[in-house]
Amino acid sequence: MLYIGEIAGLLTSLFFAINAIVISRAGKQVGSVVLNRTRVVFALAYLVVLNTLLFGQPLPIGAGAERWLWLGLSGLIGLAIGDAFLFQSYILVGPRIGSLLLSLATVFGVLEARLFFGELLRPGQIVGIALTLAGIIWVVLERQPAAPAPAGEIQSVMAELRPEVGRKVPLTGIIFGIVAAFGQATGLVFSRQGMQGSFSPISGNAIRMSAAVLALWLVAFFQRQARPTIQTLKDHPSALKLIALAALIGPVIGVSLSLLAVQNAPVGVASVLTSLLPVFILPFSHFLLKERLGWQPIAGTLLAMTGVIILFIS
Numbered sequence: 230m231l232y233i234g235e236i237a238g239l240l241t242s243l244f245f246a247i248n249a250i251v252i253s254r255a256g257k258q259v260g261s262v263v264l265n266r267t268r269v270v271f272a273l274a275y276l277v278v279l280n281t282l283l284f285g286q287p288l289p290i291g292a293g294a295e296r297w298l299w300l301g302l303s304g305l306i307g308l309a310i311g312d313a314f315l316f317q318s319y320i321l322v323g324p325r326i327g328s329l330l331l332s333l334a335t336v337f338g339v340l341e342a343r344l345f346f347g348e349l350l351r352p353g354q355i356v357g358i359a360l361t362l363a364g365i366i367w368v369v370l371e372r373q374p375a376a377p378a379p380a381g382e383i384q385s386v387m388a389e390l391r392p393e394v395g396r397k398v399p400l401t402g403i404i405f406g407i408v409a410a411f412g413q414a415t416g417l418v419f420s421r422q423g424m425q426g427s428f429s430p431i432s433g434n435a436i437r438m439s440a441a442v443l444a445l446w447l448v449a450f451f452q453r454q455a456r457p458t459i460q461t462l463k464d465h466p467s468a469l470k471l472i473a474l475a476a477l478i479g480p481v482i483g484v485s486l487s488l489l490a491v492q493n494a495p496v497g498v499a500s501v502l503t504s505l506l507p508v509f510i511l512p513f514s515h516f517l518l519k520e521r522l523g524w525q526p527i528a529g530t531l532l533a534m535t536g537v538i539i540l541f542i543s
Contacts, residue, residue, distance in 0.1 A: 233489065233493045234489065234490045234491070234492065234493030234494025234498070234499060235490070235494055235498065235502060235540060237486045237487070237489040237490040237493065237494075238486075238487070238490035238494060238498070238499050238501075238502025238503050239502055239505070239537070240486050241483050241484075241486040241487045241490060241502070241503040242502065242503055242504065242505035242506055242508070242509050243509050244478055244479065244482050244483040244486065245479060245483050245503070245506045245509075246505075246506050246509035246510045246513065247478055247513075248475050248478040248479035248483060249506060249510065250510075250513060251471055251474055251475045251478060252264065252268070252471070252472075252475040252479065254468075254471055255468045255471035255472045255475060256316065256319075258465045258467070258468035259461050259462065259465050259468045259472075260461075261313075261316030261317060261319070261320060262313070262316075262454075262458075263458050263461050263462065264316065264472060265309075265312055265313055265316060265445065266445045266446065266449055266458055267458070267462060267469070267472050267476075268472050268475055268476040268479070268480060269308060269309075269438055269441045269442045269445060269476075269480060270442055270446075270476075271472060271473050271476035271477070271480075272438050272476040272477075272479075272480035272481050272484075273435070273438040273439060273442050275476065275477055275481045276431065276434055276435040276438055276481060277435065279431050279435075279481075280431060280432055280435050283429070283431060284429070284432065288432075288435055288436070288439065289429075289432040289433075289435065289436065292428065292432065292436065295423075296423050296425075296428065296433075296436070297423075297436055298423075299419050299420070299422040299423030300419070300420060300423035300424070300433050300436040300437050300440070301436060301437070301439070301440035302419050302440070303415075303416045303417075303419035303420040303423060303437050303440075304416070304436065304437030304438060304439070304440035304441040304444075305440045305441065305444050306412050306415050306416050306419065307412055307413055307415065307416020307417070307419075307420070307437070308416065308437060308438065308440075308441035308480070308484075309440070309441040309444040309445050310412050310444075311408075311409050311411075311412025311413050311415075311416060312409070312412075314405045314406070314408045314409040314412060315327065315331065315405075315406070315409035315412075315413075317402075317405050318330060318331075318402050318403075318405040318406035318409055320402075321399050321401060321402030321405065322399065322402035322403065322406065326369065326402070326403075326406070327402075327406050327409075328365075328369050328506055328507040329365070329366060329369040329370065329406075329507070330403065330406025330407055330409070330410055331406060331409055331410050331413065331504065331506075332362055332365045332366065332369075332410070332504045332507075333406075333407060333410035333411075333414075334410040334411070334413040334414040334417070334500055334504055335358060335361075335362055335414075335497065335500045335501040335504055336362075336414075337410055337411050337413075337414035337415070337500075338414040338417055338418065338496050338497055338499075338500035338501075339358070339496070339497040339500070341414055341415060341418045341496070342418060342421075342495065342496035342497055345418055345422070346418075346421070346496070348495055348496060348497070350495060350497050350498070353539055353542070354495070354497065354498060354539075354540060356536075356539055357498075357501075357536045357537065357538075357539035357540035358497055358498070358501045358536065358540070359536070360532055360533070360535055360536030360539065361501050361502075361505070361532075361533045361536030361537055361540070362501065362536075363529075363532055363533075363536075364508065364529045364530065364531070364532035364533025364534070364535070364536060365504065365505065365507055365508060365529070365533055366529075367525060367526075367528065367529030367532060368507045368508055368511065368525075368526050368529035368530060368533070369507045413500075414500060416437075417487070417491050417496055417499065417500055417503075418496055420433065420437070420487075420488055420491050421491045421492070421496055423436070424488055424491060424492040428492075430485045430486070430488035430489045430492065431485055433485075433488045434480075434481065434484050434485045434488055437484070437488075438480060438484075487499070487503050490502060490503060498540055501536075501540070502537065502540070505533065505537075508529070508530050508533050508534075511526055511527075511530055
């Protein structure tokens with residue numbers, strides 16, 4: 230299918246935007262650490278069922294040691310470590326600035342693809358990536374006026390997606406955001422190595438998720454946090470339902486689409502197309518919450534979409 234990698238990259242950003250709305254509410258109740266540990270367990274359970282139905286085995290045991298190594302490292306760096314730093318960055322600096330820092334994954338991805346694969350982008354693709362990044366930056370740096378308290382449940386959830394007005398940005402949050410971007414880029418690059426050939430993204434995702442579950446829960450056991458994690462979930466059953474939904478939308482559908490993208494498009498292109506979360510959140514804010522959008526986020530969105538079009542035709 231023509232442009233399957235690029236289309237998968239765009240859909241990845243869409244599902245990650247939906248996931249951000251769902252997961253922000255759950256994280257508010259149980260915290261980012263419990264959230265990260267729990268969502269990978271749900272995601273792995275979904276992927277085991279999918280692999281059993283599609284391929285007759287819960288995990289792709291016969292995928293080969295090299296593929297398991299690359300995809301396992303990708304899951305460890307991208308899902309376990311990268312997402313842990315990302316969630317903490319969101320807490321410290323807010324998702325808007327956190328999303329901006331995460332967009333650096335595109336730059337890291339291009340540099341790592343050049344280092345590992347000798348992959349060079351065509352001039353048109355470089356222009357497309359630059360315009361898309363500029364659009365993302367323009368959107369997430371929009372100045373937000375002080376707003377009255379949210380009036381309802383959905384409004385409260387979306388309000389959590391924005392940093393506090395006038396809050397000083399801590400250096401630790403910026404560093405965590407940069408580390409998260411590096412983790413996401415490295416995860417994509419390693420995924421590219423592990424997804425060589427026509428290997429199923431569902432199976433590849435199951436390998437990545439297995440590594441993330443193993444790493445996160447080993448740490449939890451050594452830190453004696455496994456039982457408190459389970460108790461926290463028992464105390465917040467509504468959060469558990471949201472995490473189950475978020476795991477399906479993000480780590481299962483979104484991550485599988487990102488693997489399909491990196492399998493069928495250059496790493497730099499796949500990286501930028503999977504980094505459009507700040508742009509895709511805008512329509513939800515406008516149509517779902519009836520928020521008024523100024524000229525800056527609209528212009529930034531148009532600029533980013535222009536970059537995407539150039540990526541498609543280059």
